[in-house]
Each structure stands twice: as structure tokens, then as C-alpha cells.
Amino acid sequence: MKKINIGLIGFGTVGSSVVKILKERKELIKRKLGAELVIKRIVDKDISTPRKVKVPAKILTKRINDVLNDPEIDIVIELIGDSPVAEKIIMGAIKRGKPIVTANKALLAKKGRRIFKEAERKGVEIYFEASVGGGIPIIKALREGLAANRISSLFGIINGTANYILSGMSHYGSSFKEALRDARAKGYAERDPSLDVEGIDSAHKLTILSTLAFEGFVDLKDIYREGITKITSQDIQYAKEFGYVVKLLAIAKESNGSLEARVHPTMIPQEHLLAAVDGAYNAIYVRGDLIGRSMFYGRGAGGFPAASAVVADIMDLVKSGGRFLSSNFSKGPLKIKNMGEVETRYYIHFTTVDRPGVLASISGILAKHRISIASVIQKERREKGKVPIVMMTHEAKESSIQKALREIDRLKVVKAKSMLIRVEGEL
């Protein structure tokens, strides 16, 4: 039976899960693959701390070149995360003609163009299923399963931490801080949660998904990004009253011939399937012209889900026998619509004094900017003389809304910066 030698770089949570699977599932993989996968070398900065799987000491090394320069190693697995070293590893493997499996969404989002151009020049395959959606085979679905479709839109809940926090705020009425504390206690949030709660990780993943779905390079820099830190439990409560749920969505969609790519808190209808995606789960909702609506759901993070994707990639690489899936990273960059040009509906929460004429002033300014109001809730409940006015607008241009809000926030009767949440009614 054919033996495939693997060099693993990065022996952390995902790396050790990969080793565990390859070790304990040797027979299943042999049976499915008709080949044996052998871990020939494991590279890590730390080769002394015991991991959840035992490996012979002699295969452990701290030197990356022990993998890159070993002519017997057939496939390089890069699992060290976002670091300048990761780029060196991948470029080094490409240079030596070794196919690569990586989970490195940040690196692909930031350096994907350079990496894939070089990989295509050298005819080297890079597989990256684990970079988005953990164990959900969404990369494969976009590249292969839905290959005949023109994708018109893609909506993703692709950060489990942010979704866990928003779900907590929605179900238990907790504040952002409380929900974050809970996410930390459960191991879903890191000490510095900014990658997750500021939407940075979602934007990285959206770069990858939209580049695949829309067949052209989507530059991370062109993706509008807004996190969930300013969402209050009160806004989530009002959203409910309007029949909506707040999710951190990564959105890429065609509208009038150009592409929108944005990550921000979004209100979606309560009865939509994405609204039911709770806790640390991920889901990617895709519309294709042939298949219509589809959704892919599962665990977005964790050692074993990601390792499941890594091992599937290795098996695909072995079976591919030279088959080359072009990635779209090297294609012409797609023009992304300026955020000011985006048209959508808006939820706006004004904090005003309780005095006659306030609603008139606000709605006057909105009208001047041609923003039409769909519904309003004005509550009697007040704190220290402040009254919340919340409204849903009809479709309006982002630039108009921003101009109107700046004007409204300067009114004397407005007591705090107005809160805006974009609404996607038709997903």
C-alpha cells in the first residue's frame, strides 16, 4: 500500500487532534483512501509539554526546515496560526513543490493573493477547508458541490464566539459584558476577544468565502467591518418586538452588478433559519441561481471539528492525483461597493428627552434625507428623563442615513449617540 509522508507544523489544539485522528483512525483512513498516512515529522516551538496524543520523541523537532527540506515528506500541514512564520512555511513549501493543508484564515485573508499566485505558478495545491466553518465542508461545497451555480448571495454566522455572546444576550437578557464573561468561562472567548467581537475574524473568513463564491479576489481591505461591542440587551429586546434577531453576519451579495462585502451586527427575521443558529455554532446561507437557498450548519471551532476538515483535505489531496482546483485569489480583484452606496433597511435607537416635538424634529431630518420610516416604538419607560425612540426605516442609502444621524445627534433634545443596526429582511 502506498505511503504518504506528512510533515505537521504546529502541534497545538488542532495539530494534536489531527495526530490523534491519524493515529487512532489509521485503518478507516487506509480503507477509504487506499493509502497509508504517516506523520513523519512534527514541528513546534514547544516539544516538551505533553499533548493529548503520544508521539515518538524522535519525530518532534523545533526546526521548520526538518519538514521543508525533507524530500520524503509529501504534504505539509501548517497549523501555527496567524504569524509571519506561517507565511514563510507556506511559501517555502510552494517553492519545494510540496502541497499544503492549512487552517490559517488570517494569513489567507491577508496574504492569499501572493500565496496563491505563487502556488499556481508552481502548480502546487493548497487546501484550506479548516480555515472557515470548522468541520462544515463549506469550502468544498463552494468549489465543487455548487460549482455550476452563479452565487448571488452568501450570509454567514462564521464566528462562534460572537454568536455565543449574542445568543446569550438574546436568551438571558444579559449585557454584552456578562455574556462575554460567560463565553470566557466556557472557553469560547480568548482573554483578548477583539478578533472575535470586533468582526475581524469574520472579515478574514468572508474574504475567503466571497473570493470562492464570486470568482474573483475580494480584498480584505474592501470589506466593511463593525463589531458587536456596542449592542445592548435593550436593542436585542426591541429587535424582538419588531420580530427580529440580532446576529453578527458576514454578508457578500451581488446587487445591481456590483458586490457588497460587509461584516456587522444585523437584524434578521425571527423565523429565518439563520435566526435559529444558536450558541457557538456556525452557518453559511448561500443562494445560487440553480439550487436556490441552501444552508450549511455546524461547529465553527474546536480542535476536532477543524482536524476533521484538515484530515479530509489530506485525503482529498492524496486522491486528487494532480487534480488542480484553481483558487480565485489570483484572479482580478472584484470591485466592492463603497459602504456609503449600500442600500438596506435600518433599525435606529434614539435616546431623547421627554418633550413634545422630539419625534417631529427627528422625523423631519429623516424626511429631508429621503429616509422613510416603516414603524416606530416610543416607550413610556424612561431613565433619568431619557426616552428611547426606536424605529425601522424602509430601504435607504447608508450615506443618507449616516448624514441624517450626524444631524440628529447634534440636536439638543438627543442625549446619546444614536444606535444603528442594519436589517436584512430578505435573505
Add this chain to the structure above:
Amino acid sequence: MKKINIGLIGFGTVGSSVVKILKERKELIKRKLGAELVIKRIVDKDISTPRKVKVPAKILTKRINDVLNDPEIDIVIELIGDSPVAEKIIMGAIKRGKPIVTANKALLAKKGRRIFKEAERKGVEIYFEASVGGGIPIIKALREGLAANRISSLFGIINGTANYILSGMSHYGSSFKEALRDARAKGYAERDPSLDVEGIDSAHKLTILSTLAFEGFVDLKDIYREGITKITSQDIQYAKEFGYVVKLLAIAKESNGSLEARVHPTMIPQEHLLAAVDGAYNAIYVRGDLIGRSMFYGRGAGGFPAASAVVADIMDLVKSGGRFLSSNFSKGPLKIKNMGEVETRYYIHFTTVDRPGVLASISGILAKHRISIASVIQKERREKGKVPIVMMTHEAKESSIQKALREIDRLKVVKAKSMLIRVEGEL
């Protein structure tokens, strides 16, 4: 650029959609595939009725052998549906070493073992993504994306017609007959709907899914099957009161070392993601030991969704370059648990006279068979002196339930055959 000649057999809804895609999306496919797909021949009984796509008259033929015996044809697409001719086509293509793409779930379910044994002997690939779940790439997910997982359970809403009917009954309180009429009017149900509403189609698809997921041949004959024709809107209403939704589920799951494979109406918790799968949509909920819970959702039927899967299969075949995905149909048959041995929870609806002691008699019999009651609703509402008693049991053995029901249904105070719906609380 390499040209791949395709012989299409079956120029119906799916067939003509395939032709339309290959024609109108020629450039996209060339770009993604690095090869050109050419439809060299189309076979159908009817070659005169105009289709939604125009083709040169000279490529149309009524003779299957014009495809099978043409040495220039590289791939055979079989889309004629369940018919003895389909088996001949596929066996003929295998004999001539031509790879096949088919959507024929009924044929694969009934003759898959013979077909795949022969295909493996000859080293001929058969792809069948369109056989289950329309445009949802679930076959690919099970064979490739989740390849490293041990699947522990699979729950599928894999018949759009049945799901459309049950959704209608649930949302509008309509009767089975009314909902069926509506499904017919919308084009979701055929004149003879028995394949769909009796669970036959779901059982065919479950044979395919469970054979892939559990790595052994699951014989259609071993799958327990029960349709939705006896479900009343009243039962759906009671289910709601207990917090459940009724779905026609195709279930395959490991329990205590053996496999259960069954298709029947099933009550699932209202808040479960599968409960939100409405109308003509399909979804397959899969639990794997590495990925945990996952779900794949989309349109289960229709020309374009199925054609999307067929074209993806063709593209995969072209790219595979000799890669051979073993199907499990030729593997040792899996032992399927006898339905009597299955243990689950039950919803039971008794129709009794309104007289003291009725509940005592019924619960006495249940207790004798060691069936313990979780909750009871006894309604005051009655028609012609009949009173409904509905209950949910704790876990019990199917054989015990059946024995108890036979005994209960012989009681003089029981006025109609008791209605039983199985409950899956933990999916």
C-alpha cells in the same frame, strides 16, 4: 482545450435543465474545469416535443445504443428515472467502461449492490449526487468532507412533498387531504403521491445515505417504513401543545452497537433546527464524532437543483483523473435492528368513551407492559361522545408498545384505532 463528450439519456425536466446549464454556462465551466463539456448525443423516447432548451435535431435519438456504443462518448448521464431500462443503461455503460452520472435513487436503492459490485470490478465510477437532496451536496459531504468522522446518526427530511404537506397541516391546520390538494396545485405532488406520502422515496434515499454514512450496505428491505397519510391536524395540534413538530424523518443511527434504519412520521422538539425546515425544502442532520452536529439544507427537488448536482458530478468526474471513490454498496451488509427492538418515546392518541375508569384501564395495560407515562392531556372537547386522551411515554420498546396498543384497542371503551407517533427528543 480538452473536450469531454457526454451522452445524455433522459431529456425530461432534469435532463433539459442539464443541457441548458451546459449550453448557457459553457464559459464558466471551461474556466473552472480547464476542459470543454460537449453534449454529443441525447436519448429520449420523445424526441419531438420542444424542451426549454434548443438542441440540434441531429444529436437527438431514441436509441440507447447510440450513446453506449459510441466510442467517443466519455461520460453517460442517466436521467430516465425508475425503470428496468435504467438498469440496462447503467450496466451497459459499466460494461463499456464509461463512467456514469445518475439521479436514480430508486434504482440505486433497489439494485445498488449489483450495480456497484460490477462497477468496482470494472473500475468504473458512478456519481449520484442528484439522487438525494437535490442541489444539496450531501453525498459529497458524506464521502469526502466528513470522511474522517465516525457518523453516529443521520436524520433526514428528504422528501419535499411530504414536508410540504406536513408544513401546510401545521401552519394552516389543514387536513392531510387539503394539504395534499394544495401540494398538487403547486406542482409538488404527483397524481399518484404514494411514493412520497408513504415514505417509499424517503426509504430509497435513506438506503443511499446510510450506506455511505455507516460504511456498509444497508438493504432497503431492512428499512422500517411508515407514511404520513394517517396523520391528522388534531395530532399535529396536540404535538404543538407538547412542544413538538411532526416531520417525516428518515433516521439511521447507531444504538448499542447496532444500526437502526427507519422512515416514519416523527415528533421532534419545536426548537430543533430541523423543525424549522419548512415547505418543499430538505435537510440532512448528521452527527459525527469529530464534527459534532451538522446540517445540510436546501431544495430537495426540481429540475435546476438536481441539474446543479448532475453538472457538479460531471465536473468532478472530469477532474478526478482516475480517482476512485469506493461506494459501500458492495461491502458486507449491515445488520439492521428489528423494529420491535427499537426503543424510543411515543406519542399516543386514544379515542375513548367519556366514562370514569377509562384512563385507569389504559394506564393499567401500559403499566403491565412496563411503559411509563411522561405526560397526559385529556380534553373536554368531544365529538359524538368520544373523548381524546393523548399521552407521551418515556422510552419504551416498540414491541411492548405494539402489544399494549393491541390490547388497549380491544377495550370496549376504546372507539377507534389508537394513533402512535414516535418521538425523537435528542437529535
